[in-house]
Amino acid sequence: MSQTISQDKVVGIHYVVKTTEGQLLDQSKEGQPLQFIFGRGMLIKGLENALAGKATGDKFETEIAPADAYGERHDGLIQTVPRSLFGDNEVAPGMQFRASTDNGEQSVIIVDVNDDEVTVDGNHPLAGTALQFDVEVVEVRDATASELDHGHVHPNGQDHD
Numbered sequence: 001m002s003q004t005i006s007q008d009k010v011v012g013i014h015y016v017v018k019t020t021e022g023q024l025l026d027q028s029k030e031g032q033p034l035q036f037i038f039g040r041g042m043l044i045k046g047l048e049n050a051l052a053g054k055a056t057g058d059k060f061e062t063e064i065a066p067a068d069a070y071g072e073r074h075d076g077l078i079q080t081v082p083r084s085l086f087g088d089n090e091v092a093p094g095m096q097f098r099a100s101t102d103n104g105e106q107s108v109i110i111v112d113v114n115d116d117e118v119t120v121d122g123n124h125p126l127a128g129t130a131l132q133f134d135v136e137v138v139e140v141r142d143a144t145a146s147e148l149d150h151g152h153v154h155p156n157g158q159d160h161d
């Protein structure tokens with residue numbers, strides 16, 4: 001009997017994800033499906049919701065709103081800080097780094113630099129973007145005890161040291 005996707009199943013998928021304008025963002029590699037333990041927050045919420053109940057061989061397309069993907073953009077996460085905070089480090093638009101903020105460690109990207117100030121954006125690069133997924137389910141099976149214990153998938157379910 002074929003299994004359907006539910007909490008703690010090991011799932012393998014091939015996928016292509018694009019913006020709704022058709023820009024390719026990411027895709028699984030040929031012969032290397034993305035494997036994960038379902039229901040543990042390893043995927044964006046909208047994709048987990050779309051996968052629930054699917055079985056091996058199912059193919060589907062789904063459009064996921066920003067709120068169920070990488071969140072909405074928040075202007076409050078764009079901040080201007082003194083350039084002196086960066087010391088002698090090189091700063092240029094497009095550079096990404098980790099910063100400690102009021103919300104804890106956060107990845108930020110530099111969007112503008114002038115002599116005195118640096119503007120950084122703490123939004124996820126895909127915040128505010130709706131995603132179009134094309135998905136094929138290639139594997140659904142029970143997780144082994146050690147996979148559940150470790151919280152990750154083992155190749156062919158085999159144990160490791």
Ligand SMILES: [Zn+2]
Binds near residue numbers: 146147150152154160
């Ligand atoms: Zn392991």
